[in-house]
Amino acid sequence: EEQEEDVLRDLRLFLRYVTESLAQDRRFKAFAKPVDTEEVPDYTLVVKAPMDLSTLLTNIDEQKYVTVDEFVCDADLIWKNALEYNPDSDPMDRHIRHRACALRDALRSIIRAELNEGFQRACEEIRASR
Numbered sequence: 436e437e438q439e440e441d442v443l444r445d446l447r448l449f450l451r452y453v454t455e456s457l458a459q460d461r462r463f464k465a466f467a468k469p470v471d472t473e474e475v476p477d478y479t480l481v482v483k484a485p486m487d488l489s490t491l492l493t494n495i496d497e498q499k500y501v502t503v504d505e506f507v508c509d510a511d512l513i514w515k516n517a518l519e520y521n522p523d524s525d526p527m528d529r530h531i532r533h534r535a536c537a538l539r540d541a542l543r544s545i546i547r548a549e550l551n552e553g554f555q556r557a558c559e560e561i562r563a564s565r
């Protein structure tokens with residue numbers, strides 16, 4: 436009902452704030468848009484569930500997420516995919532892995548700093564009721 440739609444609207448605003456904060460950070464530029472599978476043809480052979488910051492924003496607009504944890508699950512794909520696609524010891528692989536781990540930590544840090552636990556519980560109750 437109306438109150439639920441009010442909570443989910445606030446969730447979308449919160450998730451856009453988190454995602455935009457990460458998207459503005461130059462360290463995370465490699466994660467801003469989908470990997471171009473024309474330029475990187477072997478990417479889809481290695482990574483079965485691609486994800487990037489712009490796709491997270493699209494998912495938010497399409498009302499895919501009812502809880503913060505569902506969003507974090509998708510956002511975590513970004514760094515997991517990067518570690519999978521860049522496993523080697525060469526400096527470029529190491530560089531992108533460091534940035535992927537920085538993305539993971541920045542995401543969790545913003546959420547811990549800004550998310551009200553009562554609001555998270557309200558979202559989880561909506562998910563449980565559906």
Ligand SMILES: CC(=O)c1csc(NC(=O)C2C[NH2+]C2)n1
Nearest residue numbers: 465470516517520521527528531
């Ligand atoms: C988004 C992502 O994970 C990504 C973009 S480029 C890249 N890796 C490289 O360009 C080479 C370093 N070894 C392969 N990984």
